[in-house]
Amino acid sequence: MGVLGLPDYPWDQVEPYAARARQHPDGIADLSIGSPVDPTPDIICRALSEATDAHAYPQTVGTPALREAIAEWFDRRRGVAGLEPRNVLPTIGSKELVALLPTLLGLGERDVVVHPRAAYPTYEIGARVAGAIPFASDEPDEWPAGTRLVWLNSPGNPDGGVLDAPQLARAVARARELGAVIAGDECYAELGWAGPWANEPIPSILDPRVAGGDPTGVLAVYSLSKQSNLAGYRAAFLAGDPDLIARLANVRKHLGLMLPGPVQAAMVVALGDDAHVAAQKELYRARRAALKPALEAAGFTIDRSEAGLYLWATEGLDAWDSMGRLADLGILAGPGVFYGEHFPQHVRLSLTATDERIASAAARLRATVS
Numbered sequence: 001m002g003v004l005g006l007p008d009y010p011w012d013q014v015e016p017y018a019a020r021a022r023q024h025p026d027g028i029a030d031l032s033i034g035s036p037v038d039p040t041p042d043i044i045c046r047a048l049s050e051a052t053d054a055h056a057y058p059q060t061v062g063t064p065a066l067r068e069a070i071a072e073w074f075d076r077r078r079g080v081a082g083l084e085p086r087n088v089l090p091t092i093g094s095k096e097l098v099a100l101l102p103t104l105l106g107l108g109e110r111d112v113v114v115h116p117r118a119a120y121p122t123y124e125i126g127a128r129v130a131g132a133i134p135f136a137s138d139e140p141d142e143w144p145a146g147t148r149l150v151w152l153n154s155p156g157n158p159d160g161g162v163l164d165a166p167q168l169a170r171a172v173a174r175a176r177e178l179g180a181v182i183a184g185d186e187c188y189a190e191l192g193w194a195g196p197w198a199n200e201p202i203p204s205i206l207d208p209r210v211a212g213g214d215p216t217g218v219l220a221v222y223s224l225s226k227q228s229n230l231a232g233y234r235a236a237f238l239a240g241d242p243d244l245i246a247r248l249a250n251v252r253k254h255l256g257l258m259l260p261g262p263v264q265a266a267m268v269v270a271l272g273d274d275a276h277v278a279a280q281k282e283l284y285r286a287r288r289a290a291l292k293p294a295l296e297a298a299g300f301t302i303d304r305s306e307a308g309l310y311l312w313a314t315e316g317l318d319a320w321d322s323m324g325r326l327a328d329l330g331i332l333a334g335p336g337v338f339y340g341e342h343f344p345q346h347v348r349l350s351l352t353a354t355d356e357r358i359a360s361a362a363a364r365l366r367a368t369v370s
Contacts, residue, residue, distance in 0.1 A: 006125065010338050017327040024330025029361035031291075031349040032332045034157070034309050036229040038283060041276040044228060044266050051265035058261040060253045062090040062237075066264045069271040070237050077274070078189070080206040080220075086242040087215065089249055090259045090267070093234035094187055094223035098122045102130035102149055104251050105181060105244075111148040117342045118159040118312070120185070123151045136340055140174035147180045155188040155202060155307035158339045158348040162197050162307050165209040172211055172218060180217070181244065187223040187236075188308035190277055193288060195306045202307060206240055215240045226309060227277045228270045235259070235267045284309065287351045287358045294362035295349070297369050303346070311349045312336075322347050329364040 014032060021028040061067070067085035074080040074088075091097040099122050102113055111132040115123035119136065127134040127149075137143060143150065152171055154163040163171070168184070175182035184205030192202050203210060206220045219240040225231035238245070252258070259267075270276075292302055292311055300313040300322075315322055319335040326333050326347070336346030351358070 006128070010121070014323075014332070014334070017323050018332050020324070020327040021330045021332045024328075024364075026330060026360055026364075028330055028332055029353060029357045029364070030332045031351075031353055031357075031361060032334045034226070034350045034352050036225065036231050036352050037354055038229050038280065040229045040233075041270075041273070043273060043276070044230065044270050047269040048233075048262050048266040051262040054261040056261070058258045058264060060258040061085075061249050062088070062259065063261075063264050063268075065268050066090060069268045070239060073271040074204070074206070074220075074239060077201075078186075078204040078206070078220075079201060080204055080208075080239075082213075083206075083239055084242075087245060088237055088239045089245050089252075090235075090237045090264060091221075092236070092257060092259055093225070094185065094221055094236040095122055096234075096257070097221055097236065097238060098151075098185065099126040099129065100257075101183060101248075102126050102132050104248050105149060107132045107148050110146060112144055112146045113149045113151065114143050114147055114180075115151040116153050116156060116340075118156060118161075118336075118339050118346075119151075120153060120157045121338060123153075136342070140171050143174055143178060143180075145178065147175070147178045150175045150180050150182040151185060152182065152205060153185040154205075155186075155191065155197075156304070157188065157308060158310050158334070158336070158346075159303065159312040160188075160193075160305035160308040160310055162192070162195075162202055164196075165203045165207060168203060168205055168207070168210040169212075172205065176217055181219065181241075182217060183219040183221055183238075185221045187221070187226055189222070190227045191281060191284060191309060192307045193285065193305075197307050215242070217241055217244070219244060224267060224270050227280060229280065230266070230270065233263050233266060235263055235270070237267075283355075284351050287353070287355065290358050290362045291349065291351065294365040298365040299369075309351050311351070312346055313349060314346045316345060319344055319347055329361075329368070331361050331364065
């Protein structure tokens with residue numbers, strides 16, 4: 001397809017529902033987009049400010065301090081020990097990496113890129129930009145010959161599903177059988193809510209129980225947008241196979257894909273401080289505790305949603321009908337059809353709204369059954 005054949009940006013279709021929701025007497029409760037609303041922690045802002053004398057070009061591979069901070073973070077927070085600077089690489093946000101990875105890996109015509117059935121749309125777009133073939137599947141036995149890249153997303157966007165270590169290990173083994181690179185998009189990994197993930201860390205694709213202590217062919221992608229409210233900083237990174245990292249770094253150097261120096265300095269501080277992450281998680285926990293039962297009381301079933309920033313909900317109606325019902329309550333959601341053709345009756349509701357807007361949305365939903 002290439003960039004000239006891309007479809008129109010789908011969120012334009014939501015604007016009529018947003019206009020409808022804005023007519024509510026108490027205003028719109030916009031739960032459609034997962035963009036953080038809480039302040040960036042002061043310690044990170046100070047680090048950025050102190051690094052603003054950025055007269056030289058930044059390093060594409062990241063400063064030594066940043067690469068060491070990423071490796072140490074993987075050890076401390078993700079249970080992945082032994083990473084070295086050669087195993088990690090900063091990126092300009094994670095969406096850029098998701099969109100460009102098939103191209104950066106040299107994929108093209110007849111190459112297959114596997115992605116989840118309920119999926120962030122950029123996995124498919126990235127495949128099409130490279131001229132490759134997107135293939136939606138959650139079942140490793142279905143992955144065809146010709147697969148060259150597999151995307152996993154755990155916890156998932158939009159459905160909040162988590163893959164446990166045996167499921168991840170099965171996916172890695174199958175990718176290796178096919179000679180494919182496998183990449184785990186893990187940017188919601190600090191936000192576990194239900195089932196075992198209420199108390200246990202969510203496993204990384206680089207976990208030794210998954211990859212067997214061997215990162216060959218395996219990449220983990222992470223973003224600080226959610227855990228640290230750094231969406232505007234475009235602060236992300238990947239880790240894994242050092243040969244793949246070297247290849248990607250070389251291409252990125254040629255393309256000038258480098259993270260600004262002040263952002264790299266801020267990331268070092270963000271990665272080293274767990275307190276702000278725990279505090280942010282509690283804000284999302286409270287919002288989820290308010291919104292989830294209100295949706296259920298109003299007739300929605302919440303599927304999966306055991307982790308991450310979203311509630312994946314259905315009332316058994318066409319998604320656009322549910323969008324209309326919610327818009328009449330002043331609530332804007334995201335239609336499930338944006339995340340794959342397999343989910344025509346789901347909507348996604350984000351926890352990234354203020355406490356007041358979440359409380360207002362919950363009250364409106366409960367009022368429909370009182």
